[in-house]
Amino acid sequence: MSQFQLFSAKQIEALRNGGAILAGCLEEVSQHALPGVTTKELDRIAEQFIRSHEGALPAFLGYNGYPATLCTSVNDACVHGLPGSRVLKDGDIVALDCGVIFGGLYTDACVTVGVGLLAEETKQFLAVSHGALDAACALVKPGTKIGNISSTIQHMVEGSGYSCVKMLTGHGLGTTLHQFPDVPNVGRAGTGPVLPAHTIIAIEPITSMGTDDIRELPDGWTIVTADGSFSGHFEHTVLVTEEGYKILA
Numbered sequence: 001m002s003q004f005q006l007f008s009a010k011q012i013e014a015l016r017n018g019g020a021i022l023a024g025c026l027e028e029v030s031q032h033a034l035p036g037v038t039t040k041e042l043d044r045i046a047e048q049f050i051r052s053h054e055g056a057l058p059a060f061l062g063y064n065g066y067p068a069t070l071c072t073s074v075n076d077a078c079v080h081g082l083p084g085s086r087v088l089k090d091g092d093i094v095a096l097d098c099g100v101i102f103g104g105l106y107t108d109a110c111v112t113v114g115v116g117l118l119a120e121e122t123k124q125f126l127a128v129s130h131g132a133l134d135a136a137c138a139l140v141k142p143g144t145k146i147g148n149i150s151s152t153i154q155h156m157v158e159g160s161g162y163s164c165v166k167m168l169t170g171h172g173l174g175t176t177l178h179q180f181p182d183v184p185n186v187g188r189a190g191t192g193p194v195l196p197a198h199t200i201i202a203i204e205p206i207t208s209m210g211t212d213d214i215r216e217l218p219d220g221w222t223i224v225t226a227d228g229s230f231s232g233h234f235e236h237t238v239l240v241t242e243e244g245y246k247i248l249a
């Protein structure tokens with residue numbers, strides 16, 4: 001598919017429902033991201049939360065063979081951190097990335113949270129990364145070009161001395177998890193596809209305190225920064241409404 005998927009009122013209702021379940025899931029899991037907890041335990045909480053809602057399914061489980069409900073990317077991990085026996089400790093950061101299928105439609109969202117007490121510079125980094133997502137979402141309305149979203153994220157992140165992981169992008173979604181268009185985290189205003197009403201996109205700045213070079217760990221999933229810098233990941237699934245936008249998850 002190389003055009004925007006447009007959704008009927010009934011489909012948008014399903015997306016709103018799925019999005020609300022996903023947002024609730026991330027809220028619940030965030031509260032358990034405490035020193036001493038394993039990432040596998042967080043994954044179990046997420047799966048249980050989603051399955052407790054009739055009609056909702058974990059979207060990542062089995063996706064391209066991915067073996068879990070949640071991606072738990074700790075510290076220098078950018079994305080696709082595999083839940084396991086790793087124990088979270090004071091000062092860690094963990095990106096909790098999750099997806100839900102409801103009524104055959106996907107929503108996708110991520111929040112990076114601190115574990116226990118964070119260093120001041122880490123807090124600042126996460127605030128800037130989160131702020132870049134909020135600013136990008138605020139641009140969403142019919143007529144907005146994807147390049148404006150990309151450029152806003154890039155300027156906010158690089159303007160504060162951090163970097164955007166250029167190889168990882170946001171995306172369209174709907175009947176599949178990843179579809180047209182790519183939503184890059186760097187780019188030029190005034191370029192790219194033009195958003196129509198009644199579509200959805202996942203906007204997801206993936207940031208680094210140091211280099212934007214990345215490498216994959218031997219587990220075949222986890223992507224980390226090449227220099228070991230902390231990475232942040234914030235993601236919303238956003239609906240383009242006739243007047244502007246609505247964050248679904």
Ligand code: MF3
Pocket residue numbers: 059060061063064066071079080097098108109
């Ligand atoms: N949120 C991730 C992304 O947009 C989805 C990971 S799917 C997985 O790339 F199943 F591979 F984990």
Ligand code: CO
Pocket residue numbers: 108109170171202204235
């Ligand atoms: Co995504």
